[in-house]
Amino acid sequence: MSQLVSTEWLAEHLHDPDLVIADVRWVHQDSKAAYADFLSGHIPGAVFIDVDADLSEVGDYSKGRHPLPAPADLVSRLANKGIGKGVRVVATEEESFKLAARLWWLLKWIGVDDVMVLDGGLTKWKAEEREIEMLQTKRAPVEPYEIQLREDMMIDAEEVALRIADGGLVYDARAPERFRGEVEALDKRAGHINGAQNIPLATLLTGDPAQLMNTQELQKMFQGYGVGDNKPVVAYCGSGVTACQLLWALDYAGIQNLQLYPGSWSEWIELHPKAGVKLT
Numbered sequence: 001m002s003q004l005v006s007t008e009w010l011a012e013h014l015h016d017p018d019l020v021i022a023d024v025r026w027v028h029q030d031s032k033a034a035y036a037d038f039l040s041g042h043i044p045g046a047v048f049i050d051v052d053a054d055l056s057e058v059g060d061y062s063k064g065r066h067p068l069p070a071p072a073d074l075v076s077r078l079a080n081k082g083i084g085k086g087v088r089v090v091a092t093e094e095e096s097f098k099l100a101a102r103l104w105w106l107l108k109w110i111g112v113d114d115v116m117v118l119d120g121g122l123t124k125w126k127a128e129e130r131e132i133e134m135l136q137t138k139r140a141p142v143e144p145y146e147i148q149l150r151e152d153m154m155i156d157a158e159e160v161a162l163r164i165a166d167g168g169l170v171y172d173a174r175a176p177e178r179f180r181g182e183v184e185a186l187d188k189r190a191g192h193i194n195g196a197q198n199i200p201l202a203t204l205l206t207g208d209p210a211q212l213m214n215t216q217e218l219q220k221m222f223q224g225y226g227v228g229d230n231k232p233v234v235a236y237c238g239s240g241v242t243a244c245q246l247l248w249a250l251d252y253a254g255i256q257n258l259q260l261y262p263g264s265w266s267e268w269i270e271l272h273p274k275a276g277v278k279l280t
Contacts (some may be wrong), residue, residue, distance in 0.1 A: 003117070004244070005118055006120075007124050007128055011130060014044060017079070018048050018057075018086060019044075020082055020083050020087050020090070020139065021047070022091050024092070025048065025099070026051040026052070026241075029052075030067055034048075034051075035048055039093055039134055039136065041133070042132065042137075045084060045087060047083070047138075049078075051102060052066070053077075055074070055106060056106050057069045062267070063267055064264055064270075065239035068106070068154070068262045071149060079141055080143070081141075081176070082138075084143050085143040085145060088115075090156070091118070093116070093121050096121060096211075098201055098244075099242070102242075104117055108153065109149065110145060111146070111150060115171070121209070152257070153260060154261070154262055158266060163234060164196070166195070166196075168231070169232065169233045170193065170195060170235075171196060171197050171234065171246060172199070173199060173236070174200070175201075176198055178190070178238070179192045179200075186239075189275065189276040189278050190276050190277050191277050192273070197225060197235070199225055203221065204221075204245065204246070212249065218250075219253045222250065222255060224251055227250070232257065236260070236261040236263075236265065238266055239264050240260060240262040243264060260271050268274075
């Protein structure tokens, strides 16, 4: 099961030599802005992880806005930032973990299990008036992870279509208004994959600062969406990034047979030009 760590736990283990805090920040199409935001305040010792440059292979939009990186590229990039063999990782971000979960998913995908997510993120850390750092953090490069790819953790567009045709479970993690096609700020068409259901990420969280619901609450909620009986579950979003938070919560709740559709809506509309609605 996924590991969720508290701010209290992290404060106690902050200086463990084998622990790396990975701060996953993102500003749409602006890595410099994301890094500037990181430098404005982060958990001491945290290293900056760029969603675009480190955790994606951006450029070919026919594959969606955030195609998966090649596994060899991923482990090399992370190793250069001090994340590799013999390291425990705590992934975090400003709020909740819709971006931090992308790092969690990718590490699981390449066969790494020693990765945790910080509940409440930097927002909770700050609310507790814990120490903040505004320095550029650099760790010595380490030996890259050995890749043991778990290919069954992902599914492509053709398989998604087959899964839906068979009445399978496909869930869209975006906000309800994007799912319904009422607004769309990032992709050229609005809407969702026909046959998918909507589990908005906000429904996974509770409190202020926002934290993950407990296991029992999550299980009850997912059962209401038809998850159960060990049926395979597919999650997608706009570009395959934030859907990882839904997969993380499902995994935390003990649900198995989970798959990411990495291309998500941004790839789907390239493959199915008549899908959704073109907004003007």
